[in-house]
Amino acid sequence: MPILKKEESLPKRPVVIVVYGEPGIGKTSLFNTSEQPLLIDFDRGVDRSINRQDTLIVHKWEDVQSEESSGTFGNYSTIGIDTAKAALDDFLMSYVVKQDYSAAKNKLKAYGAIGDEFKLFVSNRRSENADLVIIAHAKDEKEGDMLKKIPDVTGQSYNLLLRIADQVGYMRTINNKRSIQWEPTDSTIGKNVARLPVTEIPNETDPAFRTFMAHIIDNVKEAISQMSEAQREALEKVAVYQDRIVKVTEPDDLTGLLAVINELPLSYSQALRKLVSDRAKELGFVVNKTSKAFEKPVTPAPVAQNQAGQTSLV
Numbered sequence: 001m002p003i004l005k006k007e008e009s010l011p012k013r014p015v016v017i018v019v020y021g022e023p024g025i026g027k028t029s030l031f032n033t034s035e036q037p038l039l040i041d042f043d044r045g046v047d048r049s050i051n052r053q054d055t056l057i058v059h060k061w062e063d064v065q066s067e068e069s070s071g072t073f074g075n076y077s078t079i080g081i082d083t084a085k086a087a088l089d090d091f092l093m094s095y096v097v098k099q100d101y102s103a104a105k106n107k108l109k110a111y112g113a114i115g116d117e118f119k120l121f122v123s124n125r126r127s128e129n130a131d132l133v134i135i136a137h138a139k140d141e142k143e144g145d146m147l148k149k150i151p152d153v154t155g156q157s158y159n160l161l162l163r164i165a166d167q168v169g170y171m172r173t174i175n176n177k178r179s180i181q182w183e184p185t186d187s188t189i190g191k192n193v194a195r196l197p198v199t200e201i202p203n204e205t206d207p208a209f210r211t212f213m214a215h216i217i218d219n220v221k222e223a224i225s226q227m228s229e230a231q232r233e234a235l236e237k238v239a240v241y242q243d244r245i246v247k248v249t250e251p252d253d254l255t256g257l258l259a260v261i262n263e264l265p266l267s268y269s270q271a272l273r274k275l276v277s278d279r280a281k282e283l284g285f286v287v288n289k290t291s292k293a294f295e296k297p298v299t300p301a302p303v304a305q306n307q308a309g310q311t312s313l314v
Helices: 027-031 061-069 084-099 107-127 155-164 207-225 227-247 251-261 266-283
Strands: 016-021 037-041 055-057 078-082 131-143 146-151 167-174 177-181 303-305 311-313
Touching (some): 016 027, 016 146, 016 155, 016 207, 027 078, 027 131, 055 061, 061 084, 078 084, 078 207, 084 107, 084 131, 084 155, 107 155, 131 207, 146 155, 227 251, 227 266
Parallel strands (some): 016 131, 016 167, 078 131
Antiparallel strands (some): 167 177
């Protein structure tokens, strides 16, 4: 096989996208806008979706295996799982326990078997060049004093889902407009490999809605394929900024550098901001609370004593 050079873009590959949100918000309808979709309906919710496409209604995981053996999935470009909890925690849990009854009392063993089976399913779809969209309901998880929205699956399955996904988005409604938040926030889980912005979802009557998820998948694929080049450029910038930071002697220059650094992806900017902070401390710079810029500290005027022993500013 030819070697992929470090400066070359990665070839496009199938992707795994997780979309989660409150029940009834239209997640399944969104999946129906994928390219040549087949929905595996584990949750019996397809009848509520808009623009219904081909659907495989299953009663047990063996039904999925049977369709896999007959080559059904190879006829579609996008495979949907609705929902993740039903597929992993119900159907696959029942399947692995039937295969090994000891797994019923050993949850660690059961979830390990579930993970192996599901990863095999994902790998087989990728080998057929099919994209995978996994739908999940949202649930609240307490994190300190805050509630965080996360995909509704049991712990081990949840970790598996985040690990295999290229993109994880929280579908929400604000001011009667639906959107998908990809970046993780204080109140939502996310994964944004493709660096997508918050994505507004068109109304179902808008022609753009008909191919909405197909465009999202294309954008994720394109972003991932270009990542090698983008990473190389970002790392080159990091090296340049690191060199410039250690040579800075004036506060205005350090302020300017910080502004540019803040435009880099978080994974690169965090370390550089720490270098800026350390350099500022080294040079004795302080932050002006009004302008938010670095400046040299104000040196107090020297104090002198007169012959009477009284002090005065010089």
